[in-house]
Amino acid sequence: xxxxxxxxxxxxxxxxxxxxxPQVRITGDNVESEIVTLSKAKEIASNMELDLxxxxxxxxxxxxxICNYSKFLYELKKSAKKNKQTFSQVKEIQLTVNIASxxxxxxxxQAINFLNHGDKVKVVLVMKGRELTRREExxxxxxxxVELVNGFxxxxxxxxxxxxxxxxxxxxx
Numbered sequence: 001x002x003x004x005x006x007x008x009x010x011x012x013x014x015x016x017x018x019x020x021x022p023q024v025r026i027t028g029d030n031v032e033s034e035i036v037t038l039s040k041a042k043e044i045a046s047n048m049e050l051d052l053x054x055x056x057x058x059x060x061x062x063x064x065x066i067c068n069y070s071k072f073l074y075e076l077k078k079s080a081k082k083n084k085q086t087f088s089q090v091k092e093i094q095l096t097v098n099i100a101s102x103x104x105x106x107x108x109x110q111a112i113n114f115l116n117h118g119d120k121v122k123v124v125l126v127m128k129g130r131e132l133t134r135r136e137e138x139x140x141x142x143x144x145x146v147e148l149v150n151g152f153x154x155x156x157x158x159x160x161x162x163x164x165x166x167x168x169x170x171x172x173x
Contacts, residue, residue, distance in 0.1 A: 013054040018054050024061050025061050044066060050066050051068060094123075095141050107145065108145055120156070125166075
């Protein structure tokens with residue numbers, strides 16, 4: 001049978017797992033930071049009915065914290081989650097002037113999916129040839145698209161660039 005290795009998200013030695021240090025620095029809530037022997041640190045932690053957690057073993061003397069280990073892990077996970085940044089992307093959807101209503105609905109569903117994932121949606125209406133002479137009339141498809149997505153996203157900006165009309169949608173708060 002193959003040996004499986006399970007990697008912990010946060011690895012700390014606690015209580016009796018900590019060995020081999022003549023002196024350690026203890027810290028924690030309601031604990032004065034001081035240098036004591038390892039046995040004295042374990043005694044203080046057990047008297048307070050808390051755990052002794054190795055914070056930094058690379059310094060001399062090593063730093064140990066007296067705390068509730070499960071609460072300590074909870075705080076670590078909470079701060080790691082808070083520090084994790086979410087990057088929103090700008091997803092692009094292209095429309096044409098003569099797009100079929102079913103295709104427009106399909107692209108709207110795709111845009112709603114992007115908006116629900118926190119991304120912005122850049123909707124580009126491309127006009128070619130004679131379509132450019134009736135620009136306002138040809139914006140009908142992009143306006144219908146914005147109406148379909150209306151409950152999920154709002155228009156952040158709208159601009160005309162040459163043969164394109166660009167609308168950027170962002171998620172409703």
